[in-house]
Amino acid sequence: MNILLVTDSYPPEIRSASHLMLELAEELHDRDHQVTVITTWPEYNLDQGSAQRSFTVKEIENGITVLRVKTLPHHNVKYLFRGVAQLLMPLQFLWKLRQYRIRPDVVVVYSPPLPLALVGSWFRRKKIRFVLNVQDLFPQNAIDLGILTHSIQIRFFRDLENFAYHTADVVTVHSDGNQKIVLQQYPQLENKLRTLHNWVDVENHQTSIVNTDFRSKWNIQEKYIAIFAGVMGPSQYLKLVLHVAEQMQDQSELLFLMVGDGKEKEKLQNLAREKSLNNVRFEGFVSREAYHDLLRICSIGLVCLSPQNQTPVVPAKILGYMAAGLPIAAFLQSSSDGQVIVKSAQCGFSVDSADKDACVQSMKNLLSQSDSFAKLGQNGKNYATENFSKEVCVSHLESMF
Numbered sequence: 282m283n284i285l286l287v288t289d290s291y292p293p294e295i296r297s298a299s300h301l302m303l304e305l306a307e308e309l310h311d312r313d314h315q316v317t318v319i320t321t322w323p324e325y326n327l328d329q330g331s332a333q334r335s336f337t338v339k340e341i342e343n344g345i346t347v348l349r350v351k352t353l354p355h356h357n358v359k360y361l362f363r364g365v366a367q368l369l370m371p372l373q374f375l376w377k378l379r380q381y382r383i384r385p386d387v388v389v390v391y392s393p394p395l396p397l398a399l400v401g402s403w404f405r406r407k408k409i410r411f412v413l414n415v416q417d418l419f420p421q422n423a424i425d426l427g428i429l430t431h432s433i434q435i436r437f438f439r440d441l442e443n444f445a446y447h448t449a450d451v452v453t454v455h456s457d458g459n460q461k462i463v464l465q466q467y468p469q470l471e472n473k474l475r476t477l478h479n480w481v482d483v484e485n486h487q488t489s490i491v492n493t494d495f496r497s498k499w500n501i502q503e504k505y506i507a508i509f510a511g512v513m514g515p516s517q518y519l520k521l522v523l524h525v526a527e528q529m530q531d532q533s534e535l536l537f538l539m540v541g542d543g544k545e546k547e548k549l550q551n552l553a554r555e556k557s558l559n560n561v562r563f564e565g566f567v568s569r570e571a572y573h574d575l576l577r578i579c580s581i582g583l584v585c586l587s588p589q590n591q592t593p594v595v596p597a598k599i600l601g602y603m604a605a606g607l608p609i610a611a612f613l614q615s616s617s618d619g620q621v622i623v624k625s626a627q628c629g630f631s632v633d634s635a636d637k638d639a640c641v642q643s644m645k646n647l648l649s650q651s652d653s654f655a656k657l658g659q660n661g662k663n664y665a666t667e668n669f670s671k672e673v674c675v676s677h678l679e680s681m682f
Contacts, residue, residue: 285385297597398445453477458593480674513543518587588635603661628661
């Protein structure tokens with residue numbers, strides 16, 4: 282089968298979404314499908330090596346055809362500029378696909394950004410199967426965070442969401458909670474809506490080694506490291522992590538390590554300086570391979586979401602931490618299905634991010650149980666293997682083609 286994957290994020294960009302799409306492309310290729318990926322030009326969240334590398338529009342990477350499109354800036358810019366860039370993106374993608382005469386049997390679109398669904402809708406008009414993989418329930422999440430406030434904007438994106446959902450042959454969401462939310466708004470989608478859990482390559486976390494000693498490289502002396510790794514944006518609500526760190530400054534054996542970049546990073550760095558948080562450290566993105574080495578020196582995986590989020594989103598980094606055998610400290614809104622996963626796996630704690638005192642106390646309790654880190658980490662690894670293996674999840678997706 283000829284399969285087209287449509288995404289705005291793909292390696293070498295370092296994001297959970299890019300890794301997820303790479304693993305999907307590789308797994309489908311290993312199953313003898315012909316895979317083409319169309320994505321944006323790599324400009325954001327790059328490690329030093331990738332930032333210095335030159336790219337071409339079309340490349341063959343391990344048997345996968347990758348088409349890269351230069352778009353308007355759509356990260357670390359004002360929301361208006363991001364919106365314009367994302368609305369133009371499907372037109373730019375379709376033009377490139379036409380140039381290279383790509384005619385797939387199946388199109389899988391990763392959303393967000395929601396406008397990319399228009400690529401799938403265009404192919405659907407040509408009787409080509411269209412699977413829409415919805416990761417964030419946009420525009421609802423943007424409304425919750427106060428990013429979308431004007432009634433005309435909200436109506437426009439609601440109409441776009443409605444069009445995308447109804448033109449797709451299959452719509453997938455990554456948790457049962459998200460499925461319930463969608464069905465409440467669009468009950469007529471019952472026959473085409475599926476839960477497709479995000480997956481994690483547990484084996485790759487255990488075997489991928491590039492031998493980077495981050496303790497020496499970054500001169501880390503603390504015994505325990507609690508890591509947040511990923512995009513630092515408004516949704517991640519990382520000022521809460523800084524609040525927890527502020528209340529634990531007397532715990533000199535613990536370092537809060539913030540690895541990544543994003544719209545809020547500079548604000549967070551300034552806030553940490555203002556509060557003289559010597560137990561907080563910021564670093565840039567590392568490569569996918571080196572990331573596995575980084576997690577090996579860490580003791581706790583941090584995940585955080587704003588209590589303003591009302592959708593049951595499951596941050597993908599939860600699965601990465603579980604695969605790496607890290608206990609999880611999750612500060613999530615009460616509606617998040619991530620809370621259910623962490624508690625079911627018995628791999629750490631998950632508390633409501635609206636309750637700052639509970640977040641601080643839970644973190645202190647976890648640190649006091651350091652003898653249990655190995656058991657909690659193994660619980661998470663076992664749960665990820667049983668429920669979120671790449672093989673099982675991709676087989677489920679393949680059955681929708």
